């Protein structure tokens with residue numbers, strides 16, 4: 392039995408999406424910039440996908456720029472705004488301390504080149520407050536970037552409220568909605584943002600394909616310079632098969648959103664409550680609401696998360712940790728640390744992220760296995776729940 396509970400890392404490609412990618416790759420090979428029949432067929436595939444992606448986030452097709460994914464879209468938004476607004480003297484950038492590395496490390500790179508940056512703190516809830524933003528905003532803030540939903544703990548941020556504050560000080564608002572799109576309603580008008588990032592492989596689309604939605608009228612320097620593709624905003628011949636696949640995935644995501652949200656909430660809560668009841672020494676990290684319906688992040692006291700991940704994998708269950716293992720050192724998740732979790736708790740945390748094909752039987756299988764796995768791992772290190780390691 393193989394169970395995939397790591398949908399925030401990536402999702403399986405829907406069969407109809409895979410078929411679309413293969414068909415477009417074979418049949419619509421023209422260059423969408425060419426005026427002849429072959430080119431126009433490829434352009435039609437881009438146009439269809441642009442409409443689907445725009446509809447998924449409540450925007451206009453003309454506002455959608457295709458990119459190579461979430462990381463590029465985040466870079467495009469932040470670097471594009473920084474470059475565009477620099478001559479106006481706006482050299483301050485704000486994000487939260489729990490953003491994805493695509494945002495955090497872009498801010499760090501811009502800081503090395505002279506921009507002033509602020510990372511807003513979050514408390515144990517994993518939700519940033521409007522007060523924190525109000526305090527950080529200045530008259531030279533160019534852009535505020537706050538993710539719609541966090542990838543590690545799933546908390547949903549008050550983006551609309553924050554956007555109103557940012558606009559009040561003349562700053563632009565960007566949201567990285569990579570982990571929200573397809574899991575909850577995402578509407579650019581309701582959010583009040585100027586720029587929104589999305590990535591196809593998080594909603595059953597192909598990898599290496601994404602988009603930046605740019606509100607009409609927003610001044611933004613081209614991120615990739617070259618030809619006149621994507622209304623002069625992102626040069627390079629478009630990834631037509633990938634984009635076509637993303638369009639189909641966007642249509643599917645929109646069609647199933649309401650029912651799937653309810654189904655995933657029920658499944659996730661069954662898993663979460665089951666773990667809390669069956670495994671002593673477990674705690675949910677971050678606020679339970681507002682949260683995307685598929686994610687729970689749980690710390691298992693006295694258990695090394697990497698060991699638990701491997702033990703679960705041996706039982707056929709794929710989950711993830713927020714820790715990055717580099718050169719033999721376990722770096723605790725920057726998200727959990729920003730929430731104030733001590734290192735040992737951050738290093739004992741596991742993310743379960745559910746999706747499309749997951750079933751109640753799979754949740755129950757995991758609930759059946761987990762208590763004995765955790766008990767065994769604790770026995771190995773001489774740890775009991777309720778007390779730290781004995782030696």
Ligand SMILES: Cc1ncc(COP(=O)(O)O)c(C=O)c1O
Nearest residue numbers: 460461462491493542569570590
């Ligand atoms: C919140 C968030 N932003 C950005 C990304 C990067 O997206 P991509 O993998 O498409 O570059 C991810 C991927 O994990 C993410 O979770």
